Structures are given as structure tokens and as C-alpha cells.
Amino acid sequence: MKNKNIARHNATVTRARRESLNGHKGAVLWFTGLSGSGKSTLAHTVEEKLHRMGCLTYVFDGDNVRHGLCGDLGFSHEDRVENIRRISEMVKLFLEAGVIAMAAFISPFRSDRERMRNFLGGDFLEIYCKCSLEVCEKRDVKGLYRRARAGEIKEFTGISSPYEEPDNPDLMFDTGSTPLEECVEKIVGFLIEREIVKSPARAKRFHASP
């Protein structure tokens, strides 16, 4: 940390007060898995469900992070580490804001995910989108596997760079065979069980009409 000349100001609005206002707790749902394993689709579908339950949510993925905050970073080892560091710091601020933050990144290295878990503590929930390389490669929505096989993309996870499976994820789905809706229900059920959100039947939050 380069900056010693910065004083810490006392904020009166704390995470706990924001969570009480929001009617749910902050959390980080970290979706990891191969390209094409359905991380983003799952995160956005969970977000839709939580939003309808009155929760404050945000999804981070390549779209809004790799094009913006981390737009100066490439895919070298050093840049990947810095990418994960910035995402961790940003996600921590969203946690403080009482938001349920979802992050959908391949995040192939166990060490990166462990660093994140250490940094974020119990608020970090690792969700493994387990899907065979065959299925992901067959989907190849973005044509990236074809290009990686052709050698046009270097260090592509699953082809020319390893994916290290989570040892003990909080949740795991075979996203090659499990229906999307079933994965969503399980994730929301898990959040209710962990008392991060209230079950819809018990939620007492009312909203102004638009």
C-alpha cells in the first residue's frame, strides 16, 4: 500500500444498516467454470429471480468488467492476477453496500479463488458450473474453442491452459445436463437456508409502485 497520507473517516451508515434497509444480506456468488459452461446465463437468471423477490443485485462478468475497470489488462499471468485483485476489491465494496453481487468468470486457478475466499470470508460462495469440455466445445457460442484449437487464441482454458476444479465448492451443478430453472431454485434455496435472503412467503418488504 503506497498511500500513508490518507486518514480514515468514520462512516455512520454501515453494512448492517444497509442490509436492514434492503431486507436481505450482502453476499458474493462466485460462478466458476469453463467458457460455455453457462456461468453468465445462470448468474443473470438468478439475478432475475432475486430481483423479483425484492433483492438488490448486480452481475459482474466480462461485459462490464473486462471492458471497463480492467480494460487495460490482458491475459498474461500478471494481468490475470491483477484482474482478480481488482474484482475482489470491487466486489467487497458492493458487499459493503449490501448488494448480492454475482461474478461470472472462468477463474480457472484454485489459488485465485482461495485468495478471494480468504479476502471475502464467509460472504464468498463458490458455485461450480461443471460442464464437460465436450459439451462446452460443442456449444461454442462465441466460436472461441474453434479459434483456440486453430491456435489463434493462446492459453485458452480447457485447451491450452488448465482449469483447476474446486475441491469443495459451496454449490455445484452439472450445467451440461441440469435444467437452468433447477439450478436457479437450488441457489435461491441455499441463500434462504443461509439466511441471506428471506423466503418469498416471509418477505415483508413493500415497494413503491414505479
Add this chain to the structure above:
Amino acid sequence: MKNKNIARHNATVTRARRESLNGHKGAVLWFTGLSGSGKSTLAHTVEEKLHRMGCLTYVFDGDNVRHGLCGDLGFSHEDRVENIRRISEMVKLFLEAGVIAMAAFISPFRSDRERMRNFLGGDFLEIYCKCSLEVCEKRDVKGLYRRARAGEIKEFTGISSPYEEPDNPDLMFDTGSTPLEECVEKIVGFLIEREIVKSPARAKRFHASP
């Protein structure tokens, strides 16, 4: 932008839907002024007021940004530019999340603030905490002016580096003489006028008890 291999996923939960859920709009209140001009104190006091009105808020300052997301950056010209770039990108994500984001940074250069205004558009509200160098230096809460005068801190705004006053800020206060509560009332009044938040009498949002 270094990353061409990233597809854009369609999110169904939009900023507008989040704002409707939250009962207020997202905005960025950017507090600029000399060190000791009261930016952070004002931002945190506005936050307290808005929180009590049921608004989702977050304050960015040296505390949570310079120690975290931008902890690798110093105060060279290059690092200051990158600091502002990252803060802009982060603040934009909070805007997307429908939060009223407040940022308290000296931000001495007009060009940086203009870049921010161009990037964030009408959501960027510049609040100038105008306070004479004499008053700020007399306060010297953190002892920084004394150290800057002694040459221990280089390029210190107001002493050895310029502060470029805003030409046309959205709001301006003489924070050396105006009571804090008066500044807060004016800022909240401005947000109501701009229809970013609802006046307390008209707010219809109810919250679950903790």
C-alpha cells in the same frame, strides 16, 4: 481495450428496474475541494440523511479506494489519471446498480473532472467544497499541511500543486463558514428537485423491521 474475445450477455435486470425497486434513482455526487475542506464529512452526513430517507448509498473516499482498489497506485501524474479512471468505472457500476454514489476526492484537475462528467453524463453532479487554504491549513486534521510545508510531501494540492476550481459546479458551498446541516439540506433539496429522490413526505417505501 485489450479483450476482443468477450461476448456481451444480455442482462434482464436493468438500471431502470433496480431504480424502481429502490424507490429512487442512481446518481453520482462528486465532492471536490482542498484537503481539509470537509468533503468526506459532508458526504458521510448526506449519506446518513439519505439512508434515513430509505435510499441506497455508498461513499467512496481515500479510506475504501486508495487502500483497496487503487492501493497499487501512488501520486504521480500517470497514477492519478489511472486512479480517476478506475474510480469512474467503479462509480459507473454503482450507478448501474441504482445506488446514490458519493465520491470525496480532492480531484484538483479540471480535465479529470470533465472526463468524468463526459463519461457519466447527467448522472454526474459536481459539488465544490470551497474553503480557503488558510482555513484548511489551520484545521490540518491530519497534519498533512505541516508536512507539506516542511517538504515532506511533494506535489501537495494547494501548497506545491495547483487546485483548479470548478467553472460551473452543480452546487457550491463555502465549507469554511456554512454550517454542515445547511449544506446537507441544500444537497438533499437539490436531489429532490432533480427527481433523483422523493421528498420524505411523498416517499412510499416501507421497510422490513431488522
